[in-house]
Amino acid sequence: AQSVTQLGSHVSVSEGALVLLRCNYSSSVPPYLFWYVQYPNQGLQLLLKYTSAATLVKGINGFEAEFKKSETSFHLTKPSAHMSDAAEYFCAVSVGGGADGLTFGKGTHLIIQP
Amino acid sequence: NAGVMQNPRHLVRRRGQEARLRCSPMKGHSHVYWYRQLPEEGLKFMVYLQKENIIDESGMPKERFSAEFPKEGPSILRIQQVVRGDSAAYFCASSPIRDKSYEQYFGPGTRLTVT
Numbered sequence: 341a342q343s344v345t346q347l348g349s350h351v352s353v354s355e356g357a358l359v360l361l362r363c364n365y366s367s368s369v370p371p372y373l374f375w376y377v378q379y380p381n382q383g384l385q386l387l388l389k390y391t392s393a394a395t396l397v398k399g400i401n402g403f404e405a406e407f408k409k410s411e412t413s414f415h416l417t418k419p420s421a422h423m424s425d426a427a428e429y430f431c432a433v434s435v436g437g438g439a440d441g442l443t444f445g446k447g448t449h450l451i452i453q454p
Numbered sequence: 455n456a457g458v459m460q461n462p463r464h465l466v467r468r469r470g471q472e473a474r475l476r477c478s479p480m481k482g483h484s485h486v487y488w489y490r491q492l493p494e495e496g497l498k499f500m501v502y503l504q505k506e507n508i509i510d511e512s513g514m515p516k517e518r519f520s521a522e523f524p525k526e527g528p529s530i531l532r533i534q535q536v537v538r539g540d541s542a543a544y545f546c547a548s549s550p551i552r553d554k555s556y557e558q559y560f561g562p563g564t565r566l567t568v569t
Contacts, residue, residue, distance in 0.1 A: 344496075372556070383458070383545055383560035384497070391556075430496055439549070439556050441487055441499030441510060 342367040342433050346445035354453045359418040361448045363405075363431030366412065372434040373414040374442065375405055377427050384430065390414060391437075401425070426452045456481065458548050458561035459528075466567045473533040473540070475564045479548030485509075486529040487558055488521055491543040503529060536568045 347362040365371055372391050376384040388399025395407040405416045414431060428449050432442040459478040467473050479486050484505050489497040502510040503523035514521070518536075523529040533540055543565045547558035 349494075376560075381562075381565075383562045384547075385560070386557055389557065432497075434556070437556055439485070439551055441489075441502050441513060442497070442558065443499065444489075444496035446494075446496045 342371065342435050342443050344431050344433050344443055344445035346429075346431055346448050348448055349446065350449045350451060352451040352453060353421045355423055356420050359403075359416070359421045359425065359450065361416040361429050361431075361450065363414045363416065363445060364412050365414060365431070365433045367433055367435055369435050372437055373405075373407060374432040374434070375399065375403070375414075375416050376430045376432060376444075378430065378447075379427050387416070387429075421450075421452050423452050423454065426450055458546055458559050460544075460546050460561035460564050462564060463562060464565050464567070466569060467536045468569055469537055470535050473536050473566055475531040475533075475544050475546075475566070477529040477531070477546030477548075477561060479529070479546075480550075480559055483548035483550050483559070485549040485551050486523050487547040487549070488529075488531050489545045489547065491545060491563070493542075497545060500531075533566075536566075538568050541566055541568045 343366045345364045374389045375387040388397045390407045398404045428447045430447045431445045486503045488500040491497045499513040501521045518534045520532045543563045545563045547560045549558045
């Protein structure tokens with residue numbers, strides 16, 4: 341069975357600093373990987389996805405993630421944090437090409453310090 | 455193009471009552487997924503449906519929970535005889551499944567409170 345581990349339930353960075361949110365996955369087949377963002381009392385919005393093409397994936401709002409098979413990782417980064425980035429971030433894995441139910445990590449709450 | 459719609463947004467039920475949660479997928483989407491989010495937890499997959507078919511219900515509790523996606527109308531997640539442990543946010547997602555670019559688009563969720 342597949343699984344996702346997000347290291348750090350809370351991450352705090354200063355405005356303008358680098359954002360790094362960690363995600364490690366476990367899968368017996370080549371995975372599809374996703375990062376979603378959730379603002380308070382809202383649904384999830386897709387930030388970016390890896391679907392076995394380029395290992396460096398660029399998403400919306402300046403975020404990007406790199407798929408590293410040897411490390412089973414898919415960490416999310418943004419060079420310069422903005423106050424509006426404060427939200428909950430979820431990493432998810434699919435073993436059915438995205439057509440199956442996604443397996444989510446527990447989430448990382450990103451706090452932006454002014 | 456309207457997004458995934460869920461109603462009601464908030465639902466309060468007493469223990470033992472039934473809860474019905476509705477999900478209207480995006481236009482042109484024929485695949486629906488239901489997820490449950492407990493406090494301080496990520497989303498847990500419950501069920502995957504296509505029109506008139508349940509494709510994968512491996513995440514559904516064995517009792518009291520059922521889901522349908524009829525030929526016409528929204529998808530319904532039904533919880534019978536609710537208990538306090540059912541209090542959670544329930545999210546629906548839809549997907550077009552085309553061009554091998556599978557993306558699930560999420561609705562705003564229904565927050566169920568069982569008193």
